[in-house]
Amino acid sequence: MAKASLIFKQINHGSKAWQEAVSLREKVLRIPLGSRFSTKELAEESEHLQIVAEQNSTICACAVLVPEGSQMKMQRVAVDENLRNKNIGSQLMQFCEGIARDKAYEMIYCHARDSAVRFYRKNNYREEGDYFDEDGIPHVKMIKSLN
Numbered sequence: 001m002a003k004a005s006l007i008f009k010q011i012n013h014g015s016k017a018w019q020e021a022v023s024l025r026e027k028v029l030r031i032p033l034g035s036r037f038s039t040k041e042l043a044e045e046s047e048h049l050q051i052v053a054e055q056n057s058t059i060c061a062c063a064v065l066v067p068e069g070s071q072m073k074m075q076r077v078a079v080d081e082n083l084r085n086k087n088i089g090s091q092l093m094q095f096c097e098g099i100a101r102d103k104a105y106e107m108i109y110c111h112a113r114d115s116a117v118r119f120y121r122k123n124n125y126r127e128e129g130d131y132f133d134e135d136g137i138p139h140v141k142m143i144k145s146l147n
């Protein structure tokens with residue numbers, strides 16, 4: 001059987017694909033913490049770039065890019081639990097970085113959960129500053145130059 005192809009793309013806020021991506025990241029990032037994305041949080045995303053990976057017509061990974069001056073913040077990064085350790089997350093990083101670079105952003109950064117720090121380091125992000133609490137989980141800012 002042919003290997004299922006993986007497609008990375010930008011999607012529209014409010015689209016069916018976006019709703020699927022929200023369900024995925026809610027399952028991965030929020031439900032384990034006992035919370036959901038609020039209506040306000042989701043409405044605010046209309047200003048942001050919505051990125052997904054699709055395999056067999058199903059969204060298996062997603063991220064949100066938030067333009068902030070000369071920097072791009074990457075947030076809400078999630079890969080389907082059944083498809084981890086297959087390099088999908090790293091390819092998603094590269095796709096997001098390519099979009100930011102094409103738009104002439106100089107730097108990309110995220111607030112990394114402590115459990116994801118190794119993953120970001122492998123993708124050449126480096127920690128900046130001290131750990132802080134976000135949603136009850138230790139996080140650290142991690143940055144990567146796009147020059």
Ligand SMILES: CC(C)(COP(=O)(O)OP(=O)(O)OC[C@H]1O[C@@H](n2cnc3c(N)ncnc32)[C@H](O)[C@@H]1OP(=O)(O)O)[C@@H](O)C(=O)NCCC(=O)NCCS
Pocket residue numbers: 028029077078079080083084085086087088089090091110111112113115116118119122
């Ligand atoms: C963090 C996350 C996005 C990584 O996604 P992923 O698709 O598993 O990432 P990759 O496969 O590119 O890399 C992950 C690991 O697999 C390893 N890996 C990469 N390709 C591999 C391969 N072909 N075979 C085996 N291992 C591989 C990497 O070395 C990395 O190892 P480590 O992080 O344990 O040191 C994913 O685990 C996830 O969704 N976690 C929960 C949500 C989360 O924490 N999001 C980030 C919030 S800041």
